[in-house]
Amino acid sequence: MGYALLGLLAREALTGYDLTSRVRERLGFFWGAGHSQIYPELAKLEERGLVSHRPVEQAERPDKKVYSITASGMQALEAWAVSPVPERPTRDELVLKAYSSWVADQDEAAAMFREEERRHGERLARYEEIRGWMEREWEEELRDPGTPQFATYATLRRGLGYEREYAEWCRWVAERLEGSAEG
Amino acid sequence: MGYALLGLLAREALTGYDLTSRVRERLGFFWGAGHSQIYPELAKLEERGLVSHRPVEQAERPDKKVYSITASGMQALEAWAVSPVPERPTRDELVLKAYSSWVADQDEAAAMFREEERRHGERLARYEEIRGWMEREWEEELRDPGTPQFATYATLRRGLGYEREYAEWCRWVAERLEGSAEG
DNA sequence: ACCCGCATGTAAGTCGTTACATGATTCT
DNA sequence: AGAATCATGTAACGACTTACATGCGGGT
Numbered sequence: 001m002g003y004a005l006l007g008l009l010a011r012e013a014l015t016g017y018d019l020t021s022r023v024r025e026r027l028g029f030f031w032g033a034g035h036s037q038i039y040p041e042l043a044k045l046e047e048r049g050l051v052s053h054r055p056v057e058q059a060e061r062p063d064k065k066v067y068s069i070t071a072s073g074m075q076a077l078e079a080w081a082v083s084p085v086p087e088r089p090t091r092d093e094l095v096l097k098a099y100s101s102w103v104a105d106q107d108e109a110a111a112m113f114r115e116e117e118r119r120h121g122e123r124l125a126r127y128e129e130i131r132g133w134m135e136r137e138w139e140e141e142l143r144d145p146g147t148p149q150f151a152t153y154a155t156l157r158r159g160l161g162y163e164r165e166y167a168e169w170c171r172w173v174a175e176r177l178e179g180s181a182e183g
Numbered sequence: 184m185g186y187a188l189l190g191l192l193a194r195e196a197l198t199g200y201d202l203t204s205r206v207r208e209r210l211g212f213f214w215g216a217g218h219s220q221i222y223p224e225l226a227k228l229e230e231r232g233l234v235s236h237r238p239v240e241q242a243e244r245p246d247k248k249v250y251s252i253t254a255s256g257m258q259a260l261e262a263w264a265v266s267p268v269p270e271r272p273t274r275d276e277l278v279l280k281a282y283s284s285w286v287a288d289q290d291e292a293a294a295m296f297r298e299e300e301r302r303h304g305e306r307l308a309r310y311e312e313i314r315g316w317m318e319r320e321w322e323e324e325l326r327d328p329g330t331p332q333f334a335t336y337a338t339l340r341r342g343l344g345y346e347r348e349y350a351e352w353c354r355w356v357a358e359r360l361e362g363s364a365e366g
Numbered sequence: 367a368c369c370c371g372c373a374t375g376t377a378a379g380t381c382g383t384t385a386c387a388t389g390a391t392t393c394t
Numbered sequence: 395a396g397a398a399t400c401a402t403g404t405a406a407c408g409a410c411t412t413a414c415a416t417g418c419g420g421g422t
Binding site: 001003004006007010027028029030031032074077078080081082083084085086087088089090091092093094095096097098099100101102103104105106108109111112115116119144145146147148150151152154155157158161162164165166168169172173176177179180 | 184186187189190193210211212213214215257260261263264265266267268269270271272273274275276277278279280281282283284285286287288289291292294295298299302327328329330331333334335337338340341344345347348351352355356359360362363
C-alpha cells in the first residue's frame, strides 16, 4: 500500500531502490512489497501529488530518482494514520494447518511446529537485540510519542509480543502432538 | 485457498453456502473468503478430483450441491498439513499506522488505539467463552491431538493469545499517546 | 411491502508474487 | 570468471474484494 511508502518518505527522501530495502528491513515484520510493486506505486502517488521526485545523475552508479513526500502527502498521511482500520481477516496458513493437523501424521506435524517455534524464537531474539539497542541509543526520544523513534519502537514492541506469543503457541501444539502415542 | 475448504470438508459434507458461513464463523479469525471466491474454488477442486458433489433437490428451498472430500483430497490435505509454510510478511495496517503515528494528532491517534483495544478485548472475551464451552463439552477429545476437536481447540488457543497480545499492545500505545502534553 | 435466510453463480477491479529484462561497477 | 550491489522498469498470473444478478419462502 501507498501509505507504507509515504510513512518511510515522511522520515527521509529515498529512491525506489532504497524504499525496497527499507520495506524489507524496517517494515519487514508487518508489511512487505517487492520492487515490482513499489515503482508503479510511486508513479501513482506522484500522479496524485502526494510525492515528487528529483532526478540525480551519478558517475559511478546508474542515475536515480529521489522521491520526497509533498505537503499534500503529509496531510494525507496524517489523516490516514488516525482513520479507523477496516476489519480484515488475518490469514495465517500455519493456523489453517493446525486446523487440519488431526488428519496428518502426528510426528511430522510435531516436527513442523517445532521448526516454526524455532523460526519465531529466532526472530524474537533478533527483535530483542534491536530493542536493547533502541533503548540505549534513543533513551530520550522514546519518552516523547511525537518522535519517529517512538513510532519505530512501538512497532517493534508489537513484533516482540507477536513473535513471543507465536513461538509459545507453536511449542504448546508441538508438545501435545509429541506426547501422543500415535505416529 | 482451497485447503481451507478441504479442511472443513474433511469434517463434514457441506454446500458452498454452508462453507461460506463456516469460513466466516469458524475460520473467521485466521482465514476469510466470500461466496464469490468459494464457488469457483470448489469447481477447481472438483476438476482436480479433490472433492465431488451430489445434487440434492429440495421442495421448500432451492436445490443445492453437497460437496464431499475424496480419498485423493484427503491425501492432499494430509501432505499439505505437514509441509513447511512459506515465509510471507504479515500485513497489519494498524501497525503501519503506528509507524506513522508521530506525524498525526496525538489525541486522535490515542482514541483510535483505544477503540482497537476495545475491539480486540471484545473478541478475546468471545473466545474465552467458546474456550470454556469447549473445555467442558470436549474434555475427553481434547486429550487426544488426533481428534478434530483438539485441532479446533488449538486454533482457538492461537486466537486467544493473538487477541490478548494485540489488545495489550494497543493499550500500551494508547497510554503513551495520552500521557503526552502535545495535542 | 420489505427484509432475512437459503442457494448459486459471474464480472470488474485491486493487490501481490514471480518472472522477464537490462546494465554498469565492485568485490571475491 | 562470477556474484553482489545499485538502479529501474514491465508482464503474466493468482488471490481477494466488491458489485452485479436471480429467485423462492417465511417472518414482521
